Amino acid sequence: MNERLAPADPEVDLLVVGSVNEDHFTFVQTFPRPGETVTAIAARRGLGGKGANQAVAAARAGAIVRFAAKVGADGAGASAIEALRAAGVITDAIDEESGCATGSASIAVDASGENWVIVDAGANSRLAWSDADRIFDAYGAPSVILTQGETPAATVAHVARRAHDAGSRFVLNLAPVIDIPNEALQISDPLIVNEHEAAAVATALGLSADSPSELATALTSVARSVVITLGAAGAVSASDEGVWNVAGLPADGVVDTTGAGDAFVGSLCARLAVGDDLRAAMTWASAAASLSVGRPGAAESYATSDEVERRLLLAGVSA
Template structure:
């Protein structure tokens, strides 16, 4: 295991099981078709980011909820297989484990139905139960697949303890985020569509990303890391500013790129990297994730990232 300090990376968020059906084309409403194959794997943005940081060698602890059903057992086993601690992942007997039902056709087009289940029942009692974890975390990773107020309560504990909070504003609410949420995070990592939802600018160039980051700063955000997919990553905040071009890789599946980016960013910051180096490391993690199929299973190892960075 790589030494990222004695304090863990904490992840507070969603844990799902992804059920994927692959077919030549997606069925039309009311139609039944034969598929080619199916798969089941760990998903949810929280679970994915925890797995990504753990596969790099970090000490990672996951907080949140699963159900007490078979999918919950599967999710916990998959997380443990990545090396993620699940002592703060509560079993909810009143709600099912979250799932995503995903249809994928040969062209790559997909349709997804997410049922949040136990993820959406996460509340302040979960924050209280995991309070020592949040207070002692070097970095806390948050997303928007659990109730926002609950996530922000955890953020306050981490910042009070001297840790950093990274908020992935996904899925971005149609009405945007309140300024309270921007002030509660040290770093926010929106992609192009999330940036547009937050500030009305869809960044396609570093200049447009810089304009979007400036608007986020005006609203109280300390550090903005704007992910633009194949166009690269722009970052700005606390005296640092820069642009990291996309790494040249052969992308076949982008579903895990954002989550692996955030897991890599947390890993790099927890081990002491300055922001420019941490963003470049994270960008390499996201790029490598696009070269393989799957969500959590697409996360790269530290050796793979080092090889890409040269």
């Protein structure tokens, strides 16, 4: 564990435990068909990984965020840490793993803004439950703790237990869907998934539903609360307080949808950490996601809290 905690370290609102990648973007007019070669319009590299993306989104939304992760002892890892610091994320819980490369993702984006992604986990696969223990022992537990399906399943389960024992609110973005103990799902408040992930979880649990609202309600049998993201249509949530929908805000123009879900998740957790209820946090997160798709890239496309507030004001929406 890196020991870089400053004596004047501020009180952290949100701990994100998760993945960090170097993203390799290729922009094309259309995706190639099997066996076809297409010429790229442009290419670039940037910060990525669901954990890193969500940490940046949360910091942009106004939370004080510590990010715990593993990178390789390489240039990509050093660049990722530098980019996270520049975004206002506290990076003293990021470890460098020798003999292992920083995670990477190959991302193709077509003219409509749609994308496909291939991920090499790299050092992310080395983030173990023992690392989680050192993080909690060294830094304590803030009010909200977030992790994702790009984190090894045993680590997700252990983070959930430590969060529960510390009295923290545990949020799980089960993306991608991995096999974790039901106890970790039961602690999740909320469990955040998109429609496809929600359907996969429900199928694995033997649940069925005919609509996103019914699906969210069904999943509350295994989680304290559930949020299902619906892309441009917004999101639906269910808990013991009922079911509600938050409409999506129309984007001014879709440039790149990469990382929009992470913008939603990170912003939602930030707003929970600073005291919003789930409905208000979802409204804020929906606005943040709508802004992210109008800019290229993932973490670098995320809006500041001032930009989100203006977006909500112009849309006549109260968070």
